[in-house]
Amino acid sequence: MLPGLLAEIPRVYDYVTEFALNTTKYKLLNPGDDKFLRDMILSFMLAGRDTTGSALTWFFWLLSKNPEVTTKIRQEINTKLSPRTNNDSDHFSSFNPQDLNKLVYLHGALCEALRLYPPVPFQHKSPTKPDVLPSGHRVDASTKIVFCLYSLGRMKSLWGEDASEFKPERWISETGRLIHVPSFKFLSFNAGPRTCLGKEVAMTQMKTVAVKVIQNYEIEIVEGHKIEPVPSIILHMKQGLKVMVTKRCNLV
């Protein structure tokens, strides 16, 4: 059964191999079992697809409202990313994935989009035993605590008076390095033991898409298109994002 299952889903082969082989970590769950593997694959697909799609949609909308940020990202790509091809018609068709770590400003812009529009806008948790929250509120083991990541990312007491503004610079130090922001402050990927397992994968995927799109296309929002968030499990745009896409001729 296992080889058949793997053949149908080659793109998740590495995760599956990891689970199937790493029996010490998951031995109580029978990791070689097809049902276990199916459930793991499904949760990776559900957790990883809509979240990244939502993040990129808000990111490109924010870029369209802040063209100076797009210009800075283009400059950063041009100076820090070395294309593997010199063929002009195929500019940046391929680049070294390690080089993505050099794109500090792009990283800041993506974090800023995730802060303002967290793809998972709400979460709920329950304590395993009665507890007292930092606010002084007592909670029972049965209490469901719902918290809103959308609001937390916009709190002036946490992010400053300009909390509602899209400022990639917020994430970059004066020396041009990324500022470390604790995950309990920047909660878009959650924090602690149930933190997002795909955080690094998600950032790499989003940077790759951003580089390709920003370098090769101009994106313009269709005039009059209404942008509204849907308060749901995933922070979709109610009417989606309608855009005009133009191929860039002068790739600088």
Ligand code: HEM
């Ligand atoms: C921008 C993209 C993403 C965001 C904002 C995001 C956010 C989150 C959040 C907030 C949670 C915690 C949910 C909770 O505790 O209720 C979570 C969990 C998880 N994420 Fe992501 N995620 C993203 C992309 C991905 C990707 C690409 C993958 C897989 C490749 C992934 C895999 C997972 C898994 C497996 C969990 C469950 C972890 C656990 O409960 O132990 N995520 N994610």
